[in-house]
Amino acid sequence: xxxxxxxxxxxxxxxxxxxxxxxxxxxxxxxxxxxxxGAYLYTHSRFVSELERTNVEIxxxxxxxxxxxxxxAGVRVDILNKDPVTIRxxxxxVLPEGCELSAGSNRAERVFPARSTLTLSYSLIPKxxxxxxxxxxxxxxxxxxxLLNETQMIEHGTFxxxxxxxxxxxxxxxxxxxxxxxxxxxxxxxxxILRELEFDGIRDxxxxxxxxxxxxxxxxxxxxxxxxxxxxxxxxQTLVFIDCSRSMRIKDYKIAKIDHALDxxxxxxxxxxxxxxxxGVVTFDETQVLAxxxxxxxxxxxxxxxxxxxxxxxxxxxxxxxxxPSDARTSTSESGKVxxxxxxxxxxAEFLSVIGRSKNTSLGRSLGFGVEGAMKELLVRSKGQExxxxxxxxxxxxxxxxxxATKICxxxxxxxxxxxxxxxxxxxxxxxxxxxxxxxxxxxxxGSLGIEARLRSLGxxxxxxxxxxxxxxxxxxxxxxxx
Amino acid sequence: xxxxxxxxxxxxxxxxxxxxxxxxxxxxxxILTAAFGSVMILLGIAYNDRQASALGLLVISVGAxxxxxxxxxxxxxxxxxxxxxxxxxxxxxxxxxxSAEEGEAPPPLARRPVLVSVGYMTGCILSAPIVxxxxxxxxxxxxxxxxxxxxxxxxxxxxxALGIALSYREPRRSVALVSEELP
Numbered sequence: 329x330x331x332x333x334x335x336x337x338x339x340x341x342x343x344x345x346x347x348x349x350x351x352x353x354x355x356x357x358x359x360x361x362x363x364x365x366g367a368y369l370y371t372h373s374r375f376v377s378e379l380e381r382t383n384v385e386i387x388x389x390x391x392x393x394x395x396x397x398x399x400x401a402g403v404r405v406d407i408l409n410k411d412p413v414t415i416r417x418x419x420x421x422v423l424p425e426g427c428e429l430s431a432g433s434n435r436a437e438r439v440f441p442a443r444s445t446l447t448l449s450y451s452l453i454p455k456x457x458x459x460x461x462x463x464x465x466x467x468x469x470x471x472x473x474x475l476l477n478e479t480q481m482i483e484h485g486t487f488x489x490x491x492x493x494x495x496x497x498x499x500x501x502x503x504x505x506x507x508x509x510x511x512x513x514x515x516x517x518x519x520x521i522l523r524e525l526e527f528d529g530i531r532d533x534x535x536x537x538x539x540x541x542x543x544x545x546x547x548x549x550x551x552x553x554x555x556x557x558x559x560x561x562x563x564x565q566t567l568v569f570i571d572c573s574r575s576m577r578i579k580d581y582k583i584a585k586i587d588h589a590l591d592x593x594x595x596x597x598x599x600x601x602x603x604x605x606x607x608g609v610v611t612f613d614e615t616q617v618l619a620x621x622x623x624x625x626x627x628x629x630x631x632x633x634x635x636x637x638x639x640x641x642x643x644x645x646x647x648x649x650x651x652x653p654s655d656a657r658t659s660t661s662e663s664g665k666v667x668x669x670x671x672x673x674x675x676x677a678e679f680l681s682v683i684g685r686s687k688n689t690s691l692g693r694s695l696g697f698g699v700e701g702a703m704k705e706l707l708v709r710s711k712g713q714e715x716x717x718x719x720x721x722x723x724x725x726x727x728x729x730x731x732x733a734t735k736i737c738x739x740x741x742x743x744x745x746x747x748x749x750x751x752x753x754x755x756x757x758x759x760x761x762x763x764x765x766x767x768x769x770x771x772x773x774x775g776s777l778g779i780e781a782r783l784r785s786l787g788x789x790x791x792x793x794x795x796x797x798x799x800x801x802x803x804x805x806x807x808x809x810x811x
Numbered sequence: 812x813x814x815x816x817x818x819x820x821x822x823x824x825x826x827x828x829x830x831x832x833x834x835x836x837x838x839x840x841x842i843l844t845a846a847f848g849s850v851m852i853l854l855g856i857a858y859n860d861r862q863a864s865a866l867g868l869l870v871i872s873v874g875a876x877x878x879x880x881x882x883x884x885x886x887x888x889x890x891x892x893x894x895x896x897x898x899x900x901x902x903x904x905x906x907x908x909x910s911a912e913e914g915e916a917p918p919p920l921a922r923r924p925v926l927v928s929v930g931y932m933t934g935c936i937l938s939a940p941i942v943x944x945x946x947x948x949x950x951x952x953x954x955x956x957x958x959x960x961x962x963x964x965x966x967x968x969x970x971x972a973l974g975i976a977l978s979y980r981e982p983r984r985s986v987a988l989v990s991e992e993l994p
């Protein structure tokens with residue numbers, strides 16, 4: 329508890345009066361001094377009891393239906409003073425870390441009477457995706473007599489879950505109808521929804537063919553009517569897997585791999601759904617499947633996917649957390665030697681042992697363990713129908729899991745596309761790299777090429793991407809058979 | 812109701828000032844300080860200005876201290892003078908003056924804080940006679956030679972010790988409510 333300037337004046341005056349009592353050898357000065365200290369003590373005791381009995385109710389409302397990173401979100405805070413005592417001071421809704429105030433004010437200097445309501449309205453901009461915690465309300469309280477101050481914290485936490493940037497949604501929306509992922513080809517099994525037709529060839533006109541299918545341009549050349557034939561493309565169930573392991577979450581430079589993967593996943597899903605391919609999404613990390621949205625074509629499937637993706641863990645800076653970046657870098661340099669190698673550091677060994685333990689837990693079994701578990705589960709659900717799996721991963725901690733999943737895919741006759749978020753391309757490269765750096769880059773690339781070769785030998789398609797690669801670019805590359 | 816409360820404050824102020832004047836010897840200085848301080852407090856209450864009232868309180872305190880001469884607290888009459896002539900009216904004045912910004916109605920007196928502060932003031936005032944009493948029992952020769960400075964010393968030591976003890980209590984800095992997730 330701090331003394332205000334007036335409180336300091338009163339206390340100083342009391343001291344001066346006490347000294348005057350000594351100086352004049354007169355007890356009345358001392359008694360006056362005690363009277364002032366008594367008044368100060370009264371204030372102190374009263375203020376302590378007021379602080380102890382504080383009874384406020386806070387209701388925080390986010391005015392926007394969905395909060396996007398980099399976009400302002402309105403927040404309204406209603407505070408009800410249930411206490412019969414007036415609260416004086418400055419009320420401040422504590423902004424979360426990584427958020428900045430956009431408009432309005434999260435502070436108010438008020439005398440807040442008993443049983444009344446105070447409303448604060450402001451908007452904040454979350455700088456990055458993920459959960460943001462408004463810790464509570466900070467009140468710089470002042471007592472009724474203006475002698476004391478105290479900072480009080482009303483811990484009423486509110487998580488605001490910010491989704492990825494709005495531009496990513498806009499891009500996903502714009503791609504609908506324009507882009508078409510032709511990776512799927514023809515489905516072996518009968519299609520459920522048959523709307524897309526693929527050009528198949530040309531044959532002689534047979535009476536009864538529709539006029540719109542006649543190839544009119546060939547008539548002057550050949551002098552006879554030819555008819556274009558089409559094949560109906562089957563709807564291929566697609567599941568996009570996002571690797572949420574900690575190596576994916578580390579943000580070394582402009583964008584974290586997890587954020588890029590999330591944007592790609594969202595955009596690819598929207599393209600697939602708009603092309604009448606049932607699409608779903610699975611997020612997984614080193615130990616478990618985090619969330620699933622099974623492939624579907626329903627009206628709200630994209631919203632469902634977006635909701636699932638909101639649970640994707642936040643990116644982390646290398647300075648955040650203990651030992652994370654160093655572990656991740658070790659994994660990168662060892663190029664996938666994380667699991668089951670004797671070269672792993674002590675931290676890695678501990679980490680892997682934790683993974684091993686959690687793998688055996690009932691929780692791990694119930695959710696399926698990593699990408700393989702989810703894949704097996706979906707294959708069982710699909711009852712032998714051909715599926716397309718798109719895995720977005722940096723193939724650091726999930727390398728073995730992805731390879732196993734590819735084998736499962738091959739044996740089940742499903743297709744798989746691995747989108748490799750290549751770790752080195754997401755790091756800031758030095759302007760003048762030295763020899764060890766170049767050697768490391770070559771070693772990493774060699775390792776990546778090795779993984780690519782193994783994946784391709786198992787029948788999977790592979791594409792290596794960096795932060796500049798957009799969904800449209802990946803889709804076009806897929807269409808041109810460059811994967 | 813509010814006007815009555817304001818009138819009550821003025822009445823209390825008047826009683827406190829009259830009380831001070833009755834128990835003190837009316838010198839020019841004491842009349843001047845009492846008048847000036849009272850006007851300052853009145854203006855502070857009228858214009859909701861706590862600083863002015865506080866200044867008035869300090870002026871009256873100085874005037875009151877200067878107008879009464881108390882050399883010992885071993886007599887019942889001086890103890891009564893200290894209580895009724897200085898401590899209680901000044902405490903009342905402080906309450907009125909410091910609540911100048913409260914608008915029409917001052918905050919109601921809380922029972923526990925009143926007991927704490929009155930207990931503190933009583934303890935301080937009675938510390939000197941109690942110590943002298945103890946000394947008279949233990950060492951009667953020393954008790955006869957207790958001077959004003961000694962009593963001041965005893966009172967100040969008691970005031971400091973009691974003040975520290977009573978202001979030791981610190982409140983909880985945070986109140987935890989339930990967390991929620993939005994939107």
